[in-house]
Amino acid sequence: MAKLHPSVREEVTQIIAQCDKALTGKAKIRITQGLRNNAEQDAMYAQGRTAPGKKITNAKGGQSIHNYGFAVDICLIIEGKTASWDTKKDWDNDKIADWYECVKIFALYGWEWGGNWKTFKDMPHFEKGNFNSWRKLSKLKKDKNGYIILS
Template identity: 70%
Template structure:
């Protein structure tokens, strides 16, 4: 796991940090060739979200999100975006390439591992496909499943570090 990934994991919601470490390790072990996973985005501030939302609207560039501040799971530290780092140098978002020649696209090896741990992939969305995006849509508190949609998260109290507090 590279340093940028490790640093981004440290900023995720405390409830998912260890799980994300496990997923990234499993991805890197599965990818036996030249590719390794890097988290390119984890926790995103409301200010950063507003800036991304403005892109393609009031700022130049292509639209990259339909979520305003508070409407992205990134704003709560429960989402990550990834890329593959090839040979430790070059970032790739190629979802078809099979760098380890095992007849399964490396990207989809990672998609399967995130899904195994209960993470939703943005590539499965019907309208705005977000291939680099994975989010934890359900959190388990005291054996109870809590839906972590942004609408639910926005209503929750925050702790002294700014993370939403799940109760159960």
């Protein structure tokens, strides 16, 4: 959280609080990934290509919104101990899948959900901004801490 772009940190904190309040049962939302550097992104890109495992991203270093601090991946923590990416489970028994309760809350704040993408659905992924792509972000100037300057 502390490494996300400063313009979204407080908003993500509010989203987490709203999600946890909505999930009145056994589940709580947790951020599993936020800002990634290019080397971390390249390692993820290699998975399923030149490294063992299933493909998990189509973005190389510098090509992910994560690389600019405007994206998070989430999971649900069940009963304080088990991580879950089950998008259908309704732990609070309110007839709405807990995952989708969180999707709706992120949407209220203008975050795009990777589960809505037409190709390569990324269910844990949420990103903020009207950047249209990493290409626009990569051209913006950065401050002394390495964050892009929004003006």
